[in-house]
Amino acid sequence: MFGCRLYSSFGSGVMDLSIVVSALNRIAPIRLAAEWDNVGLLVEPSSPHLVQRIILTNDLTLNVLQESIDQNVNMIVSYHPPIFKPMKKLTENHWKEKILIKAIENRIAIYSPHTASDAVQGGVNDWLATGLGELTSTRPITANKFVNYGGLLLCKKADEQLFIAPVENSKKPSPPTKFSTENGTLMQLESEQVCQVADIVRTRGISDRNVQFFPASQLPNSGTATGAGRICVLRKPNTMKNVIDNIKAHLNLDHVRFGLGAGKSLNDLISTIALCAGSGASVLTGVKADLYLTGEMSHHEVLEVTQKGGSVVLCEHSNTERGYLQVLRTKLHEILGEDNLTITISHLDKDPLEIL
Numbered sequence: 001m002f003g004c005r006l007y008s009s010f011g012s013g014v015m016d017l018s019i020v021v022s023a024l025n026r027i028a029p030i031r032l033a034a035e036w037d038n039v040g041l042l043v044e045p046s047s048p049h050l051v052q053r054i055i056l057t058n059d060l061t062l063n064v065l066q067e068s069i070d071q072n073v074n075m076i077v078s079y080h081p082p083i084f085k086p087m088k089k090l091t092e093n094h095w096k097e098k099i100l101i102k103a104i105e106n107r108i109a110i111y112s113p114h115t116a117s118d119a120v121q122g123g124v125n126d127w128l129a130t131g132l133g134e135l136t137s138t139r140p141i142t143a144n145k146f147v148n149y150g151g152l153l154l155c156k157k158a159d160e161q162l163f164i165a166p167v168e169n170s171k172k173p174s175p176p177t178k179f180s181t182e183n184g185t186l187m188q189l190e191s192e193q194v195c196q197v198a199d200i201v202r203t204r205g206i207s208d209r210n211v212q213f214f215p216a217s218q219l220p221n222s223g224t225a226t227g228a229g230r231i232c233v234l235r236k237p238n239t240m241k242n243v244i245d246n247i248k249a250h251l252n253l254d255h256v257r258f259g260l261g262a263g264k265s266l267n268d269l270i271s272t273i274a275l276c277a278g279s280g281a282s283v284l285t286g287v288k289a290d291l292y293l294t295g296e297m298s299h300h301e302v303l304e305v306t307q308k309g310g311s312v313v314l315c316e317h318s319n320t321e322r323g324y325l326q327v328l329r330t331k332l333h334e335i336l337g338e339d340n341l342t343i344t345i346s347h348l349d350k351d352p353l354e355i356l
Helices: 017-027 062-070 095-105 114-119 124-129 157-168 191-204 240-251 299-306 324-336
Strands: 040-043 053-057 075-078 109-112 135-139 152-155 178-181 184-188 211-213 230-239 257-259 269-276 291-294 311-314 342-345
Touching: 017 040, 017 075, 017 109, 017 324, 040 095, 053 062, 053 324, 062 075, 062 095, 095 109, 114 124, 124 135, 124 230, 124 269, 124 324, 230 240, 240 269, 240 291, 240 311, 257 299, 299 311, 324 342
Parallel strands: 053 075, 053 342, 075 109, 269 291, 291 311
Antiparallel strands: 040 109, 135 230, 152 184, 152 211, 178 184, 230 269, 257 311
C-alpha cells in the first residue's frame, strides 16, 4: 500500500506489533474516526511484543477472548472497541474489565478500527453497499472534515524535523517540494521517500493523527469519498422485495426486520438506498431515499421514516458489520504477506440478538 511491503526483522511468521499496527492504520487511518470514538491500539503488552497469530472479531466478549487464548493469539482486532468509556479500575466484577485483565495477563494486544473502518473508502459501509445490487454511484452521507492532499505527507509542526531532514537527505536528485500550512508542513513524496517515512512512523511510534500520509494510488480522487454512511443509487430501479432479498443474501440472514413506508408496497420500484452500518439513525436522519438500511433504530425513529413514505430494513447491529472481517483479513494479508502471519476470524463472535 506504501509501494513497499513491510516484513518483520524477526524471521518468517513473526512480526513486531508496531508493523501490524501500521498496516491497520493504513487500511483505516484513525484520523477518519469520529471524534467521540476510541480507536487504534487499546491494549499494548510491554515491548518487545511479537505477533504471530491474529484473530478478528466484531465484538470482544469473554467467549471470544477465551477462543483467542486457546489459539495462542498474540493480537485481537476487535471492530468495536472494548474500551470506550473511561475506566477507574480493573477488577473481575465486570465482564469488560475481566477481558482486559485476561488479555494483559496473556500478553494479547487489542486494536479497534471502528468508525475509521466505517468511513474509509472500501470499508464497512462500502462492503455493506455491495449487497444491494449493481450501483451507479455511492457517496458518503457526511463527508470527513479533512483535506485530501493526494500524494502528499502532512506532518504536524511538532514532528516536522523527524521527517524533513531524512527525506531531504535522500538520494533523489532534488529535494521534495514542500510548503507550510497552518496545520504543519506538506511534502511531495516519491516511492523511496515513502518507505523512509513509513520506517520513521513505525520505529518512533508516531500517531496517525500527527502524521497524515495520502498515497495517491490508494486514495479516491476527491476528499469527499470518505465519511459516515452511504447514499447508493441502483443502476436500474428494482423492486423493494428484490433489494431486501439481496441484502439478506449478502448478510447471510434468513430474516430481517422491515418497516414499509406509508402508501408503499414491496413491489414498488426503488432507486436510492441510504445506509449506515451499526446504529445508523443519527447519520440517516434528514437524508432523502427510498429505502434506509441499518442495524438498529428505535421505535420512534422508524415511525419518523415510515410515516414520511420511506421504508426501513433493520438487520441487527453487528450483522451489518461482521461480514467485513473477511475483507479486512484479505487487506492485512496483502500488506503484511500471506505467509508471514496467521490471521483467523472468530467462530464464537455473533450478534447477541436472534429472531426465533
